[in-house]
Amino acid sequence: MSDQVPALVAEGVSVEFGRGRRRLRAVSDVSLAVEPGKTLAIVGESGSGKSTVARAMAGLVPLHSGRVSLLGETFARPSRAQRRNIQMVFQDPFSSLDPSSSVGSSLAEPLIVHERMSRVDRSRRIAELLDDVGLPRDSARRYPHEFSGGQRQRIAIARAIATHPKVLLLDEAVSALDVSTQNQILVLLNDLQARYGLAYVFISHNLGVVRWIADETLVMYMGHVVERGPTERVHTSPEHPYTKALIAAMPIADPSKRDLRARVLISGEAPDQFAKPKGCIFASRCRDVTDACTSVPPIPTPLTSGGAVACHLTAPELALAGAPDRAADLTLTTEKS
């Protein structure tokens, strides 16, 4: 582990929606850390809590418990000053760009909110931002509908980096784009990261993209982190049965390997999200379920190959001993090469 201060840390973050019997714990005890210039991907099926984790870290939904630190400063809800350092980019740039505002006004807005800039400085900064994302400077006078999907996403990225944030939360930021546009935006994100030392949290359904962009990968299932580790390790030797199923479900070009996939696909049903089981969250869908799995929640166990996994099959002795002390400090270790 390097001695750099992480750009972003989440410790034991939980988020709940609703009340009483309709109370839903959308995110349960999630911890993560991302260093400057690095990318952490969050993967998992729809509804697993990926966006909610990101929104909680950005202060868009309140934390039920846990805390978040940006560059070593800890908060339960970011102040305005902290908020400029953590920005989100969404799948649909129409949701973040006002169709009735020119691109110049959209880019000026965060500068007006967060920085006291003269009009001249603002115009200079807008030109710089358009250069940064590879758009012509006269784009400032035009409107979102005059741009293609990829160009609009460039505008959304320019807006997100306007106040020199340290962290970008990219929630399916390339998912709506065709493959070649997707690739161009990924290259742009990589360039911006290298140039400005940005830390990325990259949420995606596309594991191929994740493998290309992310240093580390965190796998979520029903609000819980079930596995995390260096992206290459997670892809080449996934440890959690759920991660195995996700990786196995990726499209495979080589037909001779396709039958491997069938062996690990998920069966069974997801538990009721309002009444989660007392054991492992994945037990009802796991082919290798044991008695311990339905009675004791697994705690994250470090893997010698990198990262950690919360599965009794990996550490059956912990199911019996229930070693909470050992688990507590595991969730935060980030292995970096």
Ligand SMILES: Nc1ncnc2c1ncn2[C@@H]1O[C@H](COP(=O)(O)OP(=O)(O)OP(=O)(O)O)[C@@H](O)[C@H]1O
């Ligand atoms: N504002 C809200 N009010 C109530 N429930 C919510 C709210 N936002 C999210 N949820 C619920 O929280 C859970 C996690 O949702 P979330 O959007 O974080 O999942 P996700 O992993 O981002 O899914 P997707 O891949 O579809 O974007 C889901 O059960 C969802 O219905």
Ligand SMILES: [Mg+2]
């Ligand atoms: Mg989402």
